[in-house]
Amino acid sequence: MSALTLSTSSATAQRADVVVIGVAKGAKGPVVALGGESVDKAYGGKLAATLDALGAAGSEGETTKLPAPDGGLKAPVVLAVGLGEAPGKAESYDLETLRRAAGTAARALSGTKKAAFALPVEDAAAVAAVTEGALLGSYSFTTYRSDSDAKGGKRSAKDKGASAPLAEIVLVGAKPRDKAHKAAAERAEVLAAEVARARDLINTPSNDLTPIAFADHVREAAKQHSLNIEVMDEAALAKGGYGGILGVGQGSDNPPRLVRIGHTHPKAKKTIALVGKGITYDSGGISLKPAGHNETMKCDMSGAAAVFAAVVSAARLGLRVNVTGWLALAENMPSGSATRPGDVLSMYSGKTVEVLNTDAEGRLVLADALTRACEESPDAIVDVATLTGAMVLALGNRTFGVLSNDDAFRTTVHELAEEAGEASWPMPMPTHLRKGMESPVADIANIGERPGGGLVAGLFLKEFVDEDVVWAHLDIAGPAFNEAGPFGYTPKGGTGSGVRTLVRLAERTAAGDIG
Numbered sequence: 075m076s077a078l079t080l081s082t083s084s085a086t087a088q089r090a091d092v093v094v095i096g097v098a099k100g101a102k103g104p105v106v107a108l109g110g111e112s113v114d115k116a117y118g119g120k121l122a123a124t125l126d127a128l129g130a131a132g133s134e135g136e137t138t139k140l141p142a143p144d145g146g147l148k149a150p151v152v153l154a155v156g157l158g159e160a161p162g163k164a165e166s167y168d169l170e171t172l173r174r175a176a177g178t179a180a181r182a183l184s185g186t187k188k189a190a191f192a193l194p195v196e197d198a199a200a201v202a203a204v205t206e207g208a209l210l211g212s213y214s215f216t217t218y219r220s221d222s223d224a225k226g227g228k229r230s231a232k233d234k235g236a237s238a239p240l241a242e243i244v245l246v247g248a249k250p251r252d253k254a255h256k257a258a259a260e261r262a263e264v265l266a267a268e269v270a271r272a273r274d275l276i277n278t279p280s281n282d283l284t285p286i287a288f289a290d291h292v293r294e295a296a297k298q299h300s301l302n303i304e305v306m307d308e309a310a311l312a313k314g315g316y317g318g319i320l321g322v323g324q325g326s327d328n329p330p331r332l333v334r335i336g337h338t339h340p341k342a343k344k345t346i347a348l349v350g351k352g353i354t355y356d357s358g359g360i361s362l363k364p365a366g367h368n369e370t371m372k373c374d375m376s377g378a379a380a381v382f383a384a385v386v387s388a389a390r391l392g393l394r395v396n397v398t399g400w401l402a403l404a405e406n407m408p409s410g411s412a413t414r415p416g417d418v419l420s421m422y423s424g425k426t427v428e429v430l431n432t433d434a435e436g437r438l439v440l441a442d443a444l445t446r447a448c449e450e451s452p453d454a455i456v457d458v459a460t461l462t463g464a465m466v467l468a469l470g471n472r473t474f475g476v477l478s479n480d481d482a483f484r485t486t487v488h489e490l491a492e493e494a495g496e497a498s499w500p501m502p503m504p505t506h507l508r509k510g511m512e513s514p515v516a517d518i519a520n521i522g523e524r525p526g527g528g529l530v531a532g533l534f535l536k537e538f539v540d541e542d543v544v545w546a547h548l549d550i551a552g553p554a555f556n557e558a559g560p561f562g563y564t565p566k567g568g569t570g571s572g573v574r575t576l577v578r579l580a581e582r583t584a585a586g587d588i589g
Contacts, residue, residue: 075267076180076212076240078205080248080259084112085192086147088244092189093142093149094179096167097125098160099132105160107167108194109247116146125154134158134174135561137182149190155179167194170495172203177211177563184214185238192246198254202262203495205245209266210563212240215277261391265577268387269570271295272379276555276568280355280372284328285403288354288375292333292382292401299389302336314422316446318438321419321429323404325359325412330404332443335382337389337397344583345396347452348385348576349443351436351459352378352403359406359432360414373568374436376554377458378403384576391577395584400447402439406432418516422446423538428516436461437520437531441538448540453589454483455545456579457535458572464527465501465549472553473497474571477532478546479539486588487546487579494574497553503532544589548572 085093095110103126106114114121130138136156142149155175161167176193183189191208195201216238249255275283275291289305296303308329311320316332323330353374357363363371378401385399412432413419419427419438423445427438436459447455465475476491476498478484484500491498507530510522518537522530532547539545553571560566582588 075270076209077242078209078259078263079242079244080250080255081190081244081246082249083246085110085190085246086112086116088149088190088246090149090188090190090244091186092151092153092183093147094153094155094189094191094193096157096175096193097122097130097132097154098157100160104130104132107157108196109192113147113152113192116143130154130156132156132158132160134171135178137178153179153182166196166200169199169203172200173207173495174562176204176207180208180211180240180563181560183240186240188242188244189240190244190246195245195247198258201245201248201255202258205259205262206266207563208243209262210269212243213270213273213565214239215274215567217274217278264387264390265574268383268390269573271386272376272383272570272573273565273568275379276373276376276570278372280405283354283372283375285323285331285352285354285405286328288352288378288401288403289331289333292335295382295386296335299386301385301389302338304334306332315420316422316442317419318421318427318442319402319404321413321417322353322406322435322438325409326405326407328354328405332446333401333403335385335399335401337385337393339392339394339396341394342396342584343586344589345398345450345452346580346583347398347400347447347450347455348381349400349440349447349455349457350378350381350402351375351440351457351461352401353436353439354403354405356406356433356435357408359435360408360412361431361433362408363433370555370557373555374460375403376460376550376568376571380458380550380570380572380576383570383573384580387573387577388580393580393584395580397580398447398450398452400443402443404439406435421538425518425537426516428513428519430519431521434520437534440535444535444538448543452543453583455539455543456487456548456576458548458550458576460551460554461549462528462531462551466552468528469499469552471556471558473499474548474550474553475499475501475528476546476548477501477503477529479536480544483544483546487548487575490578490582491575494578496571496575498548498575501529501532503529503536508533548575
């Protein structure tokens with residue numbers, strides 16, 4: 075991850091490769107944002123006019139590079155990044171706007187050694203937003219990139235640099251001796267590092283990230299950060315009666331795992347449980363996915379990655395709350411031993427499920443993990459999963475759905491997601507949809523009506539949550555894996571969706587604001 079420094083020196087005094095400033099859309103053209111005043115002065119007060127002449131408008135996502143004026147700056151290049159509409163005189167820039175602008179700039183500077191960010195940082199919240207955006211935007215996944223081209227020759231330095239993240243970030247205007255500024259930046263560093271952890275896992279191909287390999291990653295992190303850990307292998311799952319996890323994983327040569335990882339604090343007054351869907355590869359099983367739908371199914375463990383990263387974040391931040399993560403890990407494959415449509419599974423809860431579609435497997439592994447999590451009587455449970463294509467159809471690729479057995483908690487989780495900068499939307503669970511999951515041979519079927527499929531999945535999960543436990547379900551199927559081009563601080567591929575929301579939930583719970 076990029077190195078971070080806070081600096082009170084002016085933007086013009088920064089010894090860097092590039093100075094980043096913000097530019098907004100004004101009534102009469104682009105306007106240089108707060109933080110870029112000294113740079114504008116170096117251009118003789120004509121920076122906005124110069125940008126206008128170059129076609130820059132200050133729109134969000136827009137970047138414009140220009141050479142620094144002779145003798146005006148110690149950096150040779152200025153990068154102007156668009157902030158969108160300029161706020162009113164008594165207003166400040168929206169925090170998410172700052173995150174996205176910083177991320178956009180960081181992506182544009184891939185391969186650069188050192189960049190000074192002179193974006194608006196009026197308070198600690200803005201310091202956190204710019205730091206977070208810049209660090210998240212500088213992410214790159216290069217584990218599987220070779221130094222050699224297809225013909226065996228070495229790639230050029232230019233080619234190598236293009237894939238390298240921004241090495242060093244200086245945050246201009248942030249005060250290293252200000253406790254609030256320093257704490258905000260340090261929190262952002264932890265958060266960005268853990269989102270990167272989740273992204274790395276999501277981007278890792280399934281031949282290297284099996285359930286066992288995933289569990290090994292968790293073991294390493296647990297040792298490093300003094301976390302409690304328990305890993306249940308296939309023998310322990312069979313002995314415990316975890317029919318959902320075993321049923322999904324039985325068609326694969328890579329056996330399933332249920333991992334419990336926990337952060338505890340001696341002064342904690344509340345406990346939250348996080349449950350993540352960890353299908354390390356989803357072929358659909360016997361209900362095989364059609365061609366064109368398999369290529370990105372390494373991402374079907376994004377929920378477990380988010381939960382894992384959130385628990386580690388809670389530990390690194392020293393949050394005064396107990397956070398337990400449950401990772402339901404399995405590989406869903408077709409074989410002679412795979413669960414067949416029409417089979418009945420006996421779940422950990424004691425309920426039986428008729429499996430009518432083996433591609434509705436995520437809810438089966440989550441059901442066992444939810445039941446197990448309830449046994450520890452947490453104050454709240456949140457599960458995270460790339461669960462349904464129906465949610466993508468409903469909300470698109472950048473917004474996740476929030477369902478809950480408690481309307482107030484659903485609203486809270488939605489608001490926390492918005493605070494964290496993650497787009498979400500509260501969704502209902504109409505009781506009449508439960509009828510579609512009635513089975514003639516078992517307690518419930520794993521699918522129901524196609525319309526409202528994301529809501530049906532939520533109703534299924536609700537069956538495995540104790541009535542006296544507050545629970546929410548995040549369906550991150552849309553934003554978990556970005557197949558389009560990168561934008562803001564969001565890269566192509568794994569995004570780490572859900573991590574920041576879960577951490578915000580843990581922080582607010584630790585502060586006594588929830589529960």
